[in-house]
Amino acid sequence: MASSNLDWQTDDKREHPAPLTLENVHVSYATRRGKVRAVRGVTVDLHAGESLALIGESGSGKSTLGLAIVRLLPETAEVVPGVITYRRDGREIDVLKLKPNEMREFRWSDCAMVFQAALNAFNPVLKVWAQALDTAKAHGWSDKDAVRKRLVELLEFVQLDPKRVIDAYPHELSGGMRQRVLLALSLLLNPQVLILDEPTTALDIITQRTIIKLLRELKEDQHFTMIFISHDLAIAAELADRVATMYAGRIVELGTSEDIFYRPRHPYTLGLIRAVPTVSGGFEQLFSIPGSPPDLVELPPGCKFHPRCAFASERCKQEEPELVEVGPNHTAACWNWIQVEDELKRNPLHRGALNVLDTAVVSEEIA
Amino acid sequence: MAPIIEVRNLTKQFGKGAEMVTAVDSVSFAIEPGETVCLVGESGCGKSTTGRMVAGLLEATSGEVIFEGKNIKQLDSAAFRRYRQTVQIIHQDPYSSLNPTQTIRQIITAPLLRHNKVKGKSAAEARALELLEVVDLTPARDVIDKYPHQLSGGQRQRVAVARALTVDPKFIVADEAVSMVDVSIRVSILTMLARLKKEFDVTFLFITHDLALAKYFAWQGRITVMYLGRIVEDGPTQRLITDPRHPYTQALLSAVPEADPELAHHKREIELRDAEIPSLLALPRGCTFHPRCPYFVAGQCDVAVPPLEALPEGGRVACPVRMGERISLLV
Ligand SMILES: Nc1ncnc2c1ncn2[C@@H]1O[C@H](COP(=O)(O)OP(=O)(O)OP(=O)(O)O)[C@@H](O)[C@H]1O
Ligand SMILES: Nc1ncnc2c1ncn2[C@@H]1O[C@H](COP(=O)(O)OP(=O)(O)OP(=O)(O)O)[C@@H](O)[C@H]1O
Ligand code: SF4
Ligand SMILES: [Mg+2]
Ligand SMILES: [Mg+2]
Numbered sequence: 109m110a111s112s113n114l115d116w117q118t119d120d121k122r123e124h125p126a127p128l129t130l131e132n133v134h135v136s137y138a139t140r141r142g143k144v145r146a147v148r149g150v151t152v153d154l155h156a157g158e159s160l161a162l163i164g165e166s167g168s169g170k171s172t173l174g175l176a177i178v179r180l181l182p183e184t185a186e187v188v189p190g191v192i193t194y195r196r197d198g199r200e201i202d203v204l205k206l207k208p209n210e211m212r213e214f215r216w217s218d219c220a221m222v223f224q225a226a227l228n229a230f231n232p233v234l235k236v237w238a239q240a241l242d243t244a245k246a247h248g249w250s251d252k253d254a255v256r257k258r259l260v261e262l263l264e265f266v267q268l269d270p271k272r273v274i275d276a277y278p279h280e281l282s283g284g285m286r287q288r289v290l291l292a293l294s295l296l297l298n299p300q301v302l303i304l305d306e307p308t309t310a311l312d313i314i315t316q317r318t319i320i321k322l323l324r325e326l327k328e329d330q331h332f333t334m335i336f337i338s339h340d341l342a343i344a345a346e347l348a349d350r351v352a353t354m355y356a357g358r359i360v361e362l363g364t365s366e367d368i369f370y371r372p373r374h375p376y377t378l379g380l381i382r383a384v385p386t387v388s389g390g391f392e393q394l395f396s397i398p399g400s401p402p403d404l405v406e407l408p409p410g411c412k413f414h415p416r417c418a419f420a421s422e423r424c425k426q427e428e429p430e431l432v433e434v435g436p437n438h439t440a441a442c443w444n445w446i447q448v449e450d451e452l453k454r455n456p457l458h459r460g461a462l463n464v465l466d467t468a469v470v471s472e473e474i475a
Numbered sequence: 476m477a478p479i480i481e482v483r484n485l486t487k488q489f490g491k492g493a494e495m496v497t498a499v500d501s502v503s504f505a506i507e508p509g510e511t512v513c514l515v516g517e518s519g520c521g522k523s524t525t526g527r528m529v530a531g532l533l534e535a536t537s538g539e540v541i542f543e544g545k546n547i548k549q550l551d552s553a554a555f556r557r558y559r560q561t562v563q564i565i566h567q568d569p570y571s572s573l574n575p576t577q578t579i580r581q582i583i584t585a586p587l588l589r590h591n592k593v594k595g596k597s598a599a600e601a602r603a604l605e606l607l608e609v610v611d612l613t614p615a616r617d618v619i620d621k622y623p624h625q626l627s628g629g630q631r632q633r634v635a636v637a638r639a640l641t642v643d644p645k646f647i648v649a650d651e652a653v654s655m656v657d658v659s660i661r662v663s664i665l666t667m668l669a670r671l672k673k674e675f676d677v678t679f680l681f682i683t684h685d686l687a688l689a690k691y692f693a694w695q696g697r698i699t700v701m702y703l704g705r706i707v708e709d710g711p712t713q714r715l716i717t718d719p720r721h722p723y724t725q726a727l728l729s730a731v732p733e734a735d736p737e738l739a740h741h742k743r744e745i746e747l748r749d750a751e752i753p754s755l756l757a758l759p760r761g762c763t764f765h766p767r768c769p770y771f772v773a774g775q776c777d778v779a780v781p782p783l784e785a786l787p788e789g790g791r792v793a794c795p796v797r798m799g800e801r802i803s804l805l806v
Contacts, residue, residue, distance in 0.1 A: 165657045165658065165659050166657050282751065284750075308732070312517040312684075312752070313686070313727055314726060314727065314752075317729075317730035317732070339658065340658075340732070340734075341734040342731075342732035345734050345736045345739045346733070346736075346739045365736045366737075369736050380658065383658050383659050383660075383661065383662050384687070384734045385687040385690060385691040386733050386734055387687045387690055388716075388731075388742060388804050388805055389733070389738055391691075394662040394691060395662060396662040396663035398663075400660070461735075461737045461738050461741040
């Protein structure tokens with residue numbers, strides 16, 4: 109693979125301080141109905157070299173959080189209160205205080221966001237080469253040959269034939285090719301952090317696998333620090349070191365991928381896992397989460413999940429729980445997480461590759 | 476038992492001249508009453524086109540759809556009416572399939588009255604309330620006077636199912652029926668559909684691009700895999716998922732992202748010779764998977780279209796090269 113000659117720092121970034129820290133970040137949108145409280149107090153450290161997945165159902169605030177980090181929110185949005193700190197090579201930047209020109213630089217050279225490969229993520233009248241050149245020029249990179257060389261390397265890295273792609277318009281490319289071009293363009297200025305919003309949604313299965321393999325390579329060989337945003341749990345299981353579950357604008361559980369998938373402690377995380385089948389695992393009875401997500405303009409009191417929660421007690425209806433430690437490097441925001449642990453002792457999740465071999469799995473029809 | 480629906484050499488072409496594509500090519504299968512069959516495959520492989528021909532919404536270019544033992548083109552008008560009521564289709568997009576200017580009451584009672592399923596308004600309302608309960612829209616009285624936009628996506632999909640049930644169907648084509656519904660509530664809709672199988676003897680042709688959903692919904696049924704308009708493999712779900720034989724089925728199953736980290740890291744990697752799917756406008760000769768297939772045999776695969784042949788373990792496979800070989804999908 110072409111990775112060896114891609115000028116990336118391949119030293120172990122895990123030694124370094126957190127490149128990104130979010131402290132008590134809130135985002136609300138002004139609407140006619142009132143304030144939509146899309147993100148409510150998110151605090152998280154992104155470790156150097158790790159990949160963190162944000163999961164949760166539609167409307168839980170995942171994209172809003174990503175957009176807040178690269179400050180691409182619409183004008184109706186405000187980020188108050190909250191602090192976002194970015195660190196690189198001893199520098200420390202208060203992201204929410206960057207001026208517009210500094211912000212543009214930050215977005216390409218430090219923290220790049222890759223949007224879902226919809227056509228509108230591109231300028232439709234520019235060929236791939238022109239898009240790359242525009243971006244490079246805007247960042248004071250005038251040596252055309254150098255830009256071209258870099259772009260060719262990156263396109264090869266994402267397994268596209270540069271000859272075929274470089275002079276193509278976006279609409280001439282398939283969805284999977286567009287997603288890979290976007291990924292290549294986002295790497296043009298060697299950012300330290302990549303945020304990928306629904307990187308595989310709407311792509312065909314075999315194309316999804318190609319993208320997953322590429323992203324694993326960026327993670328494992330290049331030690332990129334990445335945030336994956338997806339409503340698809342499988343993307344988190346395939347790619348993440350740590351997973352954060354979001355519900356109604358908050359992180360309600362945060363832990364290693366294994367903790368989240370095999371030892372969830374928040375009822376919502378457990379609900380999501382029990383709602384999603386695997387293909388190569390055994391046959392398991394699945395369950396839905398009753399009800400629907402809350403109205404973000406008029407949030408219920410207490411734990412925002414309580415109207416849908418099987419573990420809810422009186423306290424849940426009044427006081428909103430904060431994230432507390434439920435295991436090493438594992439936190440959950442639930443008054444009754446111990447009951448969730450007990451429930452899993454009674455009704456274990458039949459998960460993991462080993463479980464498939466020992467087929468103690470239920471094989472009756474759903475009903 | 477006689478099949479409830481059978482298709483023979485069903486073919487659909489769109490466009491003319493150089494732009495002509497064969498979206499569905501000589502597809503044959505039979506579905507018996509009470510069976511659940513999932514049609515899977517990637518975008519554009521012809522799943523919806525097949526479903527629409529089965530439901531009589533689209534005329535085949537050639538081949539036959541057979542209902543109660545007769546080609547639907549040869550049914551007399553009474554039998555044709557029976558066919559159109561017996562076979563219903565539910566679409567992916569509950570937003571566009573429900574008239575936004577009508578209340579749920581109007582949406583459900585209109586077909587009841589039109590098809591003389593009940594006599595009079597109050598009987599229609601009573602039946603509408605019953606059907607809303609059947610699809611778990613409870614309490615039905617709270618829902619019946621709402622407009623579609625006042626309901627969530629999942630609730631709208633339930634209304635679409637209730638509307639299909641007004642004509643007492645025995646066969647439902649569910650085309651990506653839960654694809655647009657959030658994962659947290661998907662299962663409850665699948666469970667509701669599974670209940671219709673038992674309580675109303677409904678047979679399902681369930682179309683999905685999601686193999687995990689197909690496995691779950693048709694665990695006791697069958698899966699049919701399409702690629703570029705043709706069936707490449709079918710068979711009992713449990714055999715097809717654990718012991719796929721067609722190289723395309725294997726590639727698909729090994730590529731599916733798994734919502735389980737350990738499984739995700741133990742899946743076999745199958746390298747295709749070409750990542751891109753060919754265009755329907757320039758289909759490869761012979762087996763259309765041959766330019767991508769890791770087991771390609773020159774002079775064989777690129778010459779004749781391999782026929783679907785019966786597999787002793789159940790189902791059919793269109794690959795003479797590999798149909799006798801097992802591989803494990805977990806390593
Ligand atoms: N521009 C906007 N104006 C008002 N409300 C908005 C705006 N953008 C998003 N929202 C609302 O903010 C909430 C969070 O939206 P967001 O897009 O962050 O969710 P998400 O978790 O990314 O969901 P999805 O999985 O659907 O992408 C939602 O309730 C959404 O309706
Ligand atoms: N009315 C039409 N006119 C022209 N071409 C069509 C028409 N309907 C479908 N096609 C083409 O036929 C092929 C098969 O389409 P179809 O909708 O059946 O695929 P599908 O398997 O349902 O895909 P998806 O998973 O995206 O829904 C596609 O190439 C599509 O572009
Ligand atoms: S705090 Fe209460 S309502 Fe919220 S998730 Fe925990 S048990 Fe459920
Ligand atoms: Mg989003
Ligand atoms: Mg379709």
